[in-house]
Amino acid sequence: MGLIHIYCGDGKGKTTAAFGLALRAAGSGMKVHIVQLMKGNETSELNSLEKLDGITLSRCDKNYGFTFRMTEQERNEITLCHNRLLNEAYDLMQSGSIDMLIIDEFDPAYHHGLLEKKLAEKLVFEKPEKIELILTGRYPDEKFLECADYVSEIKSVKHPFLSGIKARKGIEF
Numbered sequence: 073m074g075l076i077h078i079y080c081g082d083g084k085g086k087t088t089a090a091f092g093l094a095l096r097a098a099g100s101g102m103k104v105h106i107v108q109l110m111k112g113n114e115t116s117e118l119n120s121l122e123k124l125d126g127i128t129l130s131r132c133d134k135n136y137g138f139t140f141r142m143t144e145q146e147r148n149e150i151t152l153c154h155n156r157l158l159n160e161a162y163d164l165m166q167s168g169s170i171d172m173l174i175i176d177e178f179d180p181a182y183h184h185g186l187l188e189k190k191l192a193e194k195l196v197f198e199k200p201e202k203i204e205l206i207l208t209g210r211y212p213d214e215k216f217l218e219c220a221d222y223v224s225e226i227k228s229v230k231h232p233f234l235s236g237i238k239a240r241k242g243i244e245f
Contacts, residue, residue, distance in 0.1 A: 074171070074204040075221035076196070078212050080179055083226035084244070086208040090174045091117055093206060098126035102171040102204075105129070105164050107157045109187070110150075110177035110209075112136060115245045130157050139184045147186065154187040162195050165203050172204040179209030179216070 077093070079086040094104045104127045112135035121127050132153040136146050164170050175195075181187045196216060199205050207216060217223055239245055 074199070074202050076199065076216075076219060077204070077206040077222040077224070078179070078216060078220045079206070079208045079224050079226060080210060080212045081224075081226040081228070082210060083228040084231060085226050087117070087176050089224065089226070090176060090206045090208050091121070094121070094127055094172065094174055095124070097172045097204070098124055102126065103169065104172040104174065105161065105170045106174040106176060107131070107161050108176045109154050109157065109181040110136075110139075113245070116242050130160060132157070139180070139186070151186050151188075154181055155191060158187060158191050158195055162191075162198075165195070165200055168200070168202075171202065172206070174206040175208070177209045178207040179212040181209070182213055182216075183209075183211035 077090075079089045091106075094106060097104050106121070106127065106129040108129065108131035112132045118129065121129055132150060134149070134153075136142055136150045139147075142150070158175075161173055161175065165173055178192070182189060182192050193215070196205065196207070196219065207220075212223075233239070
């Protein structure tokens with residue numbers, strides 16, 4: 073039986089926690105598909121994931137940056153991309169060809185209206201029983217928190233960015 077996990081909060085490590093779970097699942101022979109929303113830039117974890125059997129990943133091919141800086145055209149483009157990725161993920165889940173689906177940055181994409189909300193809800197609420205579903209990001213909607221089996225809130229207590237230290241390759245990206 074597959075369950076629903078949410079990694080949320082304002083702290084660093086939500087994606088890292090989800091990708092750690094993907095690593096564990098793939099190591100046990102599970103087929104994992106990761107959908108990355110809101111992200112299009114190169115990150116070091118993608119290099120590692122490409123080398124692993126049993127894990128596939130899809131994402132937009134463009135980095136749109138922070139939501140508050142997006143133009144209306146960029147918001148429309150990223151929404152179209154997100155909807156395409158979610159439709160593909162839904163089909164994969166329904167086909168039975170994966171055991172685990174991770175949707176990274178699902179919560180902020182939903183919160184900011186950068187995906188079709190009915191499609192996102194369908195994906196979560198029509199999850200096949202055997203699929204393990206993991207959602208990450210800030211601002212999880214109450215309806216998803218209520219249906220989740222695991223909710224882990226990652227809280228920022230201290231972060232080097234606040235001291236002027238920029239993101240470091242291999243640590244933050």
